[in-house]
Amino acid sequence: xxxxxxxxxxxxxxxxxxxxxxxxxxxxxxxxxxxxxxxxxxxxxxxxxxxxxxxxxxxxxxxxxxxxxxxxxxxxxxxxxxxxxxxxxxxxxxxxxxxxxxxxxxxxxxxxxxxxxxxxxxxxxxxxxxxxxxxxxxxxxxxxxxxxxxxxxxxxxxxxxxxxxxxxxxxxxxxxxxxxxx
Amino acid sequence: xxxxxxxxxxxxxxxxxxxxxxxxxxxxxxxxxxxxxxxxxxxxxxxxxxxxxxxxxxxxxxxxxxxxxxxxxxxxxxxxxxxxxxxxxxxxxxxxxxxxxxxxxxxxxxxxxxxxxxxxxxxxxxxxxxxxxxxxxxxxxxxxxxxxxxxxxxxxxxxxxxxxxxxxxxxxxxxxxxxxxxxxxxxxxxxxxxxxxxxxxxxxxxxxxxxxxxxxxxxxxxxxxxxxxxxxxxxxxxxxxxxxxxxxxxxxxxxxxxxxxxxxxxxxxxxxxxxxxxxxxxxxxxxxxxxxxxxxxxxxxxxxxxxxxxxxxxxxxxxxxxxxxxxxxxx
Numbered sequence: 001x002x003x004x005x006x007x008x009x010x011x012x013x014x015x016x017x018x019x020x021x022x023x024x025x026x027x028x029x030x031x032x033x034x035x036x037x038x039x040x041x042x043x044x045x046x047x048x049x050x051x052x053x054x055x056x057x058x059x060x061x062x063x064x065x066x067x068x069x070x071x072x073x074x075x076x077x078x079x080x081x082x083x084x085x086x087x088x089x090x091x092x093x094x095x096x097x098x099x100x101x102x103x104x105x106x107x108x109x110x111x112x113x114x115x116x117x118x119x120x121x122x123x124x125x126x127x128x129x130x131x132x133x134x135x136x137x138x139x140x141x142x143x144x145x146x147x148x149x150x151x152x153x154x155x156x157x158x159x160x161x162x163x164x165x166x167x168x169x170x171x172x173x174x175x176x177x178x179x180x181x182x
Numbered sequence: 183x184x185x186x187x188x189x190x191x192x193x194x195x196x197x198x199x200x201x202x203x204x205x206x207x208x209x210x211x212x213x214x215x216x217x218x219x220x221x222x223x224x225x226x227x228x229x230x231x232x233x234x235x236x237x238x239x240x241x242x243x244x245x246x247x248x249x250x251x252x253x254x255x256x257x258x259x260x261x262x263x264x265x266x267x268x269x270x271x272x273x274x275x276x277x278x279x280x281x282x283x284x285x286x287x288x289x290x291x292x293x294x295x296x297x298x299x300x301x302x303x304x305x306x307x308x309x310x311x312x313x314x315x316x317x318x319x320x321x322x323x324x325x326x327x328x329x330x331x332x333x334x335x336x337x338x339x340x341x342x343x344x345x346x347x348x349x350x351x352x353x354x355x356x357x358x359x360x361x362x363x364x365x366x367x368x369x370x371x372x373x374x375x376x377x378x379x380x381x382x383x384x385x386x387x388x389x390x391x392x393x394x395x396x397x398x399x400x401x402x403x404x405x406x407x408x409x410x411x412x413x414x415x416x417x418x419x420x421x422x423x424x425x426x427x428x429x430x431x432x433x434x435x436x437x438x439x440x441x442x443x444x445x446x447x448x449x450x451x452x453x454x455x456x457x458x459x460x461x462x463x464x465x466x467x468x469x470x471x472x473x474x475x476x477x478x479x480x481x482x483x484x485x486x487x488x489x490x491x492x493x494x495x496x497x498x499x500x501x502x503x504x505x506x507x508x509x510x511x512x513x
C-alpha cells in the first residue's frame with residue numbers, strides 16, 4: 001500500500017525526464033504494486049505481469065502525450081484496471097466454453113499461502129463480487145485511494161463508487177450471515 | 183462467521199496478505215523497451231506465451247462449440263471503446279436483468295444485429311430484425327442519432343446494425359415488454375455480450391479507395407511482405423465479413439489478424455478511450471491513399487481483400503504509432 005501511495009511522489013520526480021528514463025523511474029516504484037493490483041483484480045499472477053507490462057509499454061508510448069508527468073501514475077493505474085477487465089472478459093468467455101460447469105476461479109499457488117480463516121473467507125467474497133464492486137474494494141482497501149481517486153481511475157462518478165462500496169459491504173455482511181446460519 | 187467488529191480492517195488485512203503472498207519477478211528496465219521495439223517492428227508481439235495460450239484455448243473452444251452446436255463467442259472478439267462525451271447526448275437506460283460480469287448466466291446463445299428505438303419515451307433495444315423485448319445487463323444504455331449501445335463505463339460498445347453475440351435465456355418479460363410496447367410474455371435476458379465486426383451503414387471513407395493505386399503489385403494485386411516470417415500466422419482468424427480494427431491510445435485492437443479474401447477492412451479511431459484527449463490519425467494500408475480519421479470516426483474499405491491484396495502478410499500503419507506495423511495475413 002505504501003508503494004502505491006508513493007506513486008504520486010515518484011511521479012513528481014519524473015518532471016523533465018524523457019520517456020525512457022521517466023518510465024524506468026516509474027517502473028522501479030510501481031512495478032510490484034501494479035502487479036499486485038492486477039493480481040488482486042484478476043487472480044492470475046502471470047496474467048497480472050502481462051497486464052502490467054502492457055501498461056508500461058502503453059505508458060512509454062503515451063509519455064509525450066500525457067498532460068503532466070503527475071498524470072503518469074494515474075494513467076498507469078487506469079490502464080492496469082482496464083487491462084484486467086479485458087483479460088477477464090476473454091477468460092470468462094473461454095472458460096465457459098471449455099468448462100461450463102467448472103470452478104470459475106483458478107487460484108494461483110501463491111494465494112494458498114498462510115492466512116487465517118477469516119481472511120480467506122473475505123477473499124472468497126471479494127472474488128465473487130461483481131467486477132466494479134471488486135475494483136472499488138481493492139482500490140479502496142488495498143490501494144488506499146479516496147472515493148474521488150477511485151472514481152477517476154474507473155471513469156465513473158463518486159456516487160457510483162459510493163454505491164458500489166455500499167453494495168459490496170452488504171455482500172460481505174450477507175455472506176457472513178450465511179456462514180453463521182450453517 | 184460472525185460479522186467482524188471492524189470489517190474495514192479485516193478486508194484490508196486480507197487484501198494485504200493476499201497481495202504480499204505473491205512472488206513477483208524482479209523488474210528489468212529493458213523489458214519495456216525490448217517489448218515495445220518488437221511490437222513496433224512487427225517481428226513479434228508482446229506476451230507470446232500468453233498469446234499462445236489464448237490461441238490454444240481458442241482452438242479448444244472451437245472444438246467444444248462445434249460439438250455442442252453452440253455459437254462460438256470468439257475469445258478475441260474485437261472491442262470498441264469510443265468514449266462518449268458527457269453531456270452531448272441524452273442516453274436512455276435499457277430494461278435490465280441486473281446481471282453483472284462474473285455473475286451466473288443462463289446457457290442460451292443469442293446472435294443478431296443490434297437495434298434500438300424509443301417507444302413512448304422509453305428505450306427498447308433488441309438483437310435481430312424483429313423488435314422483441316430484451317433485458318440487458320446492469321447499467322447498459324442506448325443513445326440515438328446515431329443509435330449506439332453504451333457500456334456501463336460510458337464507452338460505446340456497438341452501433342446500429344452491428345452484430346452481437348450474447349449468452350442468456352428467455353424469462354418472463356415484465357418491464358421489457360412494457361418498454362418495447364409489446365405484450366409478449368417472454369423476453370430475452372442477455373448477459374455477457376460480444377461484438378462481432380459487421381458492416382456499418384454510417385461508415386464514410388475519408389478518402390475514396392476507388393481513387394487508389396497500389397505502388398507494388400503482382401498481377402494487379404498488392405504484393406505481400408516477402409520478408410515476413412511467422413508474424414501474423416499466430417494471430418486469430420476472423421470470420422465476420424468486416425474485420426474491425428480499433429485504434430485506441432495504446433495501439434490497434436486486435437494488433438493483428440488472419441483474414442480471408444471475401445472480407446473487408448474497417449478501422450475505428452478510438453484514441454480518446456481511457457480518458458485520453460484523442461487525436462486525428464492517418465492510416466496507410468496496401469498502398470491505398472491515406473485515410474484520415476477524426477476522433478470517433480470509422481472508415482470501411484469498400485473492396486474485398488482478395489480484389490487488391492495478394493495472399494500473404496500486409497500491414498496497417500497508423501500515424502500516431504510511428505513505425506508500428508499491424509500485420510494482416512491474407513490466407
